[in-house]
Amino acid sequence: MEDVESWPTGRLLSAAARMVERRFDRFLADLDLTHAGMITLHHLESGPLSQRELARLCRVTDQTMSRTIERLARTGHADRAEDTQDRRRTLVRISVKGTEALVAARAEEKRFEKDLGYDAIRPQLIALIRKQL
Amino acid sequence: MEDVESWPTGRLLSAAARMVERRFDRFLADLDLTHAGMITLHHLESGPLSQRELARLCRVTDQTMSRTIERLARTGHADRAEDTQDRRRTLVRISVKGTEALVAARAEEKRFEKDLGYDAIRPQLIALIRKQL
DNA sequence: GGCGGATGCTCAGCAGGCTGAACAATGGGC
DNA sequence: GCCCATTGTTCAGCCTGCTGAGCATCCGCC
Numbered sequence: 001m002e003d004v005e006s007w008p009t010g011r012l013l014s015a016a017a018r019m020v021e022r023r024f025d026r027f028l029a030d031l032d033l034t035h036a037g038m039i040t041l042h043h044l045e046s047g048p049l050s051q052r053e054l055a056r057l058c059r060v061t062d063q064t065m066s067r068t069i070e071r072l073a074r075t076g077h078a079d080r081a082e083d084t085q086d087r088r089r090t091l092v093r094i095s096v097k098g099t100e101a102l103v104a105a106r107a108e109e110k111r112f113e114k115d116l117g118y119d120a121i122r123p124q125l126i127a128l129i130r131k132q133l
Numbered sequence: 134m135e136d137v138e139s140w141p142t143g144r145l146l147s148a149a150a151r152m153v154e155r156r157f158d159r160f161l162a163d164l165d166l167t168h169a170g171m172i173t174l175h176h177l178e179s180g181p182l183s184q185r186e187l188a189r190l191c192r193v194t195d196q197t198m199s200r201t202i203e204r205l206a207r208t209g210h211a212d213r214a215e216d217t218q219d220r221r222r223t224l225v226r227i228s229v230k231g232t233e234a235l236v237a238a239r240a241e242e243k244r245f246e247k248d249l250g251y252d253a254i255r256p257q258l259i260a261l262i263r264k265q266l
Numbered sequence: 267g268g269c270g271g272a273t274g275c276t277c278a279g280c281a282g283g284c285t286g287a288a289c290a291a292t293g294g295g296c
Numbered sequence: 297g298c299c300c301a302t303t304g305t306t307c308a309g310c311c312t313g314c315t316g317a318g319c320a321t322c323c324g325c326c
Contacts, residue, residue: 004259008242009251010153011172012258015192017150018313019262020143025314036282039144052304059148064283066306071281088291088304109141118142118261124254125145126137129152131249151283158284169312185274197313199276204311221274221321273322281313292303 027108031101032075036060036068041077041102044094050083051090077101160241164234165208169193169201174210174235177227183216184223210234 007015021035028034033041036058043049043057055065069092072078077098083089094102113119140148154168161167166174169191176182176190188198202225205211210231216222227235246252 004262009246009255009258010150010157010168010242012255012262013146013150013153014168016258016261017143017146018192019265020146022314024143034281035143035147050304059151060282061284062305063285063307067282070306083304086292086304090305109143113142116261116264118257121254121257121261122142122145124251124257125142125149128149128249128251128254129137129145132152155284167311183274193312194314195275196277196315200312203276219274219322223275267326269324269326271322271324273320275319275321277318278316280315283312284310286308288307289305290303291305292301294299294301296297296299 024109024112027112028105031104033077033101033105034068034071036064037072037075037077038102038105040065040068040072041094041098044078044092045099045102048081048091048093051092054092072098157242157245160245161238164237166210166234166238167204169197170205170208170210171235171238173198173201173205174227174231177211177225178232178235181214181224181226184225187225205231 004012025035028038039058040054043054049057051065051069052062054069055062058065058068060068069078069080072092073080076095078092078094081091081093083091137145158168161171172191173187176187182190184198184202185195187202188195191198191201193201202211202213205225206213209228211225211227214224214226216224
């Protein structure tokens with residue numbers, strides 16, 4: 001009925017990503033969290049980081065990260081502190097609420113991956129990302 | 134250096150999709166076209182369609198499609214016509230400029246896929262999309 | 267003929283990508 | 297010590313997702 005077969009690979013990728021993300025967001029909404037926020041919290045787990053460092057790790061621009069953090073701060077999942085060494089810099093820290101949400105989200109993510117069983121794609125996706133277009 | 138290996142599959146998918154899309158957008162910008170626009174034009178090739186039908190085929194909401202078409206009309210890649218049968222409906226048609234852009238974009242897409250050679254992912258992506266979460 | 271639900275589209279508002287530009291703080295070189 | 301390039305963040309603006317609401321048209325049924 002729909003010629004998914006004939007879609008170019010780029011479109012298949014976006015469609016699949018959007019589908020999975022949309023599905024997962026339904027759960028995250030209960031935690032007052034978004035996909036982008038969850039990824040950011042993940043990187044904050046092992047200690048405070050500057051926004052730039054976070055952006056690099058999450059693979060988004062500084063500007064996008066700025067807004068994501070603004071949202072995390074608003075919802076109380078993280079907070080910002082001035083870096084006393086370098087006053088240009090902001091240190092972002094995960095909060096208790098943030099840690100709890102992250103744990104819950106990760107558990108759900110595990111269940112989700114198990115249910116879907118799409119592990120077979122992983123190696124190819126990793127290889128693709130490593131190509132660093 | 135970056136533990137891509139440990140990312141959950143959902144994140145791998147989004148990251149890969151964004152990477153490919155960003156790369157392809159660099160080319161599309163020269164055609165005054167976007168990824169969403171190109172997909173829409175693709176479905177218009179075989180004849181005019183209503184916005185709702187287009188949205189279904191492109192797998193986006195009616196609202197998103199409304200804006201995409203607005204943009205395509207603004208750039209002259211498509212135009213809207215009233216459906217005389219049903220005045221609620223708008224018939225969207227691809228223009229000559231649209232057809233030309235589509236042909237060019239598709240050619241580039243082919244080259245791109247060849248260069249990257251990520252065909253191996255296709256079957257799994259198709260299977261995933263078919264699951265219709 | 268007229269009412270009410272279904273259908274097709276748009277508006278408003280939020281989130282998250284991106285680019286380009288502005289702005290403050292830092293720090294190296296003269 | 298001062299100037300200027302670099303660095304870290306933010307603002308503005310655009311595009312594309314989404315949801316929730318609103319509005320016009322259509323159509324079936326009484």
